[in-house]
Amino acid sequence: MKDPEFLRQAAETFAELDPKSGLETEAISNAILATPPDVIKSAIAISK
Amino acid sequence: MQEFSYIGSFANVNAVFMIREGAPATTVEELKRTPINVGCNTPVGVSYINPAIMKKFGELEFNIICGYPGTANLPIALARGEIDMVTGAWTAWKNNSEVTSAEVRPIIQSGLARHKELPDVPLMQEVICDPVGKNVAELMSAGSAVGRARLLLRAEFPPSGLPPFGMPSTNL
Numbered sequence: 001m002k003d004p005e006f007l008r009q010a011a012e013t014f015a016e017l018d019p020k021s022g023l024e025t026e027a028i029s030n031a032i033l034a035t036p037p038d039v040i041k042s043a044i045a046i047s048k
Numbered sequence: 049m050q051e052f053s054y055i056g057s058f059a060n061v062n063a064v065f066m067i068r069e070g071a072p073a074t075t076v077e078e079l080k081r082t083p084i085n086v087g088c089n090t091p092v093g094v095s096y097i098n099p100a101i102m103k104k105f106g107e108l109e110f111n112i113i114c115g116y117p118g119t120a121n122l123p124i125a126l127a128r129g130e131i132d133m134v135t136g137a138w139t140a141w142k143n144n145s146e147v148t149s150a151e152v153r154p155i156i157q158s159g160l161a162r163h164k165e166l167p168d169v170p171l172m173q174e175v176i177c178d179p180v181g182k183n184v185a186e187l188m189s190a191g192s193a194v195g196r197a198r199l200l201l202r203a204e205f206p207p208s209g210l211p212p213f214g215m216p217s218t219n220l
Contacts, residue, residue: 001058015058016058016059016139017058017059018058018059018060018164019056019057020056020057021056022053022054022055023054024056024057025054025056025057025194026053026054028160028190028193028194029194031190032187032191035183035187038180039180039183039184039187042184043184043187043188046097046100046101046104046184046188047091047092047100
């Protein structure tokens with residue numbers, strides 16, 4: 001995110017920027033998918 | 049999902065527990081002893097799930113009221129004193145006049161890392177002592193860290209790192 005025009009437009013529209021790369025984002029997604037079953041069970045119980 | 053690759057994420061979308069000035073409890077320690085009313089509009093959104101996590105695993109005395117028809121009703125209920133706390137995205141709250149005038153302030157946040165504008169506001173998993181509870185808080189907060197993400201089909205943007213649509217890699 002170095003494009004000056006993109007950064008200008010983001011500032012004009014008050015868009016928040018705190019970027020992560022695709023690999024960083026995918027690592028979080030993979031961690032979600034690898035959640036142990038007992039944690040998922042506890043999380044589901046919260047929603048009931 | 050396995051057919052898509054992340055290009056990246058523009059920003060985190062941390063949610064915050066916003067408490068009003070004059071609430072019966074206004075610190076995390078006080079919330080462990082003094083009940084407060086927490087407003088919510090759906091049992092499947094952060095306005096319910098985050099307070100429910102903190103009630104069960106953080107042992108906070110929350111009376112969660114899920115009768116509000118939409119998110120727009122919650123700040124009004126907070127201003128009227130019907131409720132003492134609501135949970136919602138910091139990006140939606142931060143320019144609200146009640147926040148800038150300090151009538152309402154964030155006391156806890158959800159995410160995998162503290163928002164850069166909220167370095168002194170603890171994450172849910174930092175308040176919770178129970179190990180399973182910490183894991184549940186991190187799991188339910190992980191979507192905040194993915195945040196404003198963008199995806200492309202792997203066929204269009206293979207993991208080799210080629211930039212999409214001819215965008216110069218220096219702009220990524």
